[in-house]
Amino acid sequence: MRLLSLLSGLLLAATAQAADVKRLPVPGVTGQDNRIINELRSPPWSAIGRLNITTGGFCTATVIGPRRILTAAHCLWNKRTGRWLPPCALHFLAGYKRGEYAVHALVAGFHVPAGFVDGERRRIEHDWAVLTLDRDVSRQTGLLGLDDALPGPGDAIVQAGYSRDHSHVLTVDRNCRVRESSARQGLFTHDCDATFGDSGSPVLRRDGDTYRLLGLHSALKGRGEKAVGIAVGARAAADWTSANPVTPAPGGVKACRVHDPVQGSELVQWQPGTHGRPIL
Numbered sequence: 001m002r003l004l005s006l007l008s009g010l011l012l013a014a015t016a017q018a019a020d021v022k023r024l025p026v027p028g029v030t031g032q033d034n035r036i037i038n039e040l041r042s043p044p045w046s047a048i049g050r051l052n053i054t055t056g057g058f059c060t061a062t063v064i065g066p067r068r069i070l071t072a073a074h075c076l077w078n079k080r081t082g083r084w085l086p087p088c089a090l091h092f093l094a095g096y097k098r099g100e101y102a103v104h105a106l107v108a109g110f111h112v113p114a115g116f117v118d119g120e121r122r123r124i125e126h127d128w129a130v131l132t133l134d135r136d137v138s139r140q141t142g143l144l145g146l147d148d149a150l151p152g153p154g155d156a157i158v159q160a161g162y163s164r165d166h167s168h169v170l171t172v173d174r175n176c177r178v179r180e181s182s183a184r185q186g187l188f189t190h191d192c193d194a195t196f197g198d199s200g201s202p203v204l205r206r207d208g209d210t211y212r213l214l215g216l217h218s219a220l221k222g223r224g225e226k227a228v229g230i231a232v233g234a235r236a237a238a239d240w241t242s243a244n245p246v247t248p249a250p251g252g253v254k255a256c257r258v259h260d261p262v263q264g265s266e267l268v269q270w271q272p273g274t275h276g277r278p279i280l
Contacts, residue, residue: 035171035193038160041095043142044211046102048170048202049094050162051075051131053085060161060201061092062213063143066136067246070146070237071200072218073112073129074122084112088254092133094141098168103140105133106253111240124230125185127218128237129200132246134253147205147212148235151178151188159192159217159229161201179228186233188215194229203231 038045051061051071059075069092076085087107095102113126151157160172176192194201194217203215215231222228 033193035163035173038170038172041102044144044204045160045170045172046095047138047141047144048160049092049101049141050096051200052091052093054089054091055085058162058167059199060217061131062200062202063094063138063141064130064146064213064237065143065241065246066138067108067133067249068241069131069133070202070213070216070234071129071131072216072232073116073127074218075200076110076112076129077117077122087131090131092131092137094137096162096168097170103137105135105137108132108134108250108253111244113236124218125187125232126236127232128216128234130237130241135249144202144204144211144213146234146238146241147214148233148238149214150181150183150186150233150235151205151214152181153178156206157190157192157214158204158206158211159190159194159198159201160204161194161198161217163194163198181233186235188231188233189221189228190217190231192217192229194220 040046047063049061049063049069051059051069053059053075055078059071061069061071064070076090077083078085087109090107090110092105092107093101093103094105110129110131112129115123116126117123155178157176157178158172158174159176160170162169163171173192173194176190179189179191181188190203192203198217201217202213203217204211205214213234215233217229218232219230220227221230
């Protein structure tokens with residue numbers, strides 16, 4: 001079956017709301033729940049963090065280079081306004097766990113593929129985004145290198161993210177495999193236990209003690225026991241980062257709370273170097 005046929009009726013993982021949701025069944029978790037809570041603070045797990053959004057919700061993001069993190073493009077899209085969120089609305093908390101984190105950084109800017117927004121459609125093959133941080137956190141967190149080889153059916157993979165039902169801890173599924181892959185689209189499906197909040201979470205290839213980032217969890221297809229995850233391969237992001245070296249860090253980057261016409265959020269700014277706290 002061509003992967004394209006799987007995309008009709010898919011459920012974009014979107015952003016998760018910050019509150020834990022204790023409901024069964026959990027979308028995307030089929031059969032026995034294979035997720036375990038990660039207790040390690042060393043690479044590669046230290047390079048994975050929570051991307052918090054001031055309008056509400058969060059996704060998962062991964063440090064892929066000095067001042068650069070990778071996540072899903074749809075995490076940055078404000079469906080209420082039909083516009084991209086401003087960078088100031090995004091906070092990265094590396095190693096986040098139960099209110100604590102290894103390092104916090106603001107987002108200074110981001111790149112998303114031009115083809116992601118196609119009229120009323122959101123093209124999943126372009127569902128990736130490279131975010132530039134206001135400072136280099138990779139010295140503290142380590143980083144995950146991008147593997148531009150698309151995995152094939154049956155390949156063993158590992159997925160790690162901040163699931164909505166475990167929103168304050170990083171969970172890892174070490175026992176999952178690729179179902180199908182499409183080199184033309186740069187997509188693959190998988191049976192990892194991933195749900196809302198896992199959007200943008202890394203899908204990894206393990207070779208001994210070394211991990212490489214193969215792709216990003218983007219969406220769910222199907223329901224119940226027939227649900228599968230859809231991941232975007234890392235090749236396009238790898239090509240873009242190679243062609244676009246990171247620029248010098250800007251000064252005076254501020255965080256803000258963006259006005260939301262539904263929630264009525266007020267504009268609040270946080271200046272690095274003050275006693276302000278990152279938004280958790």
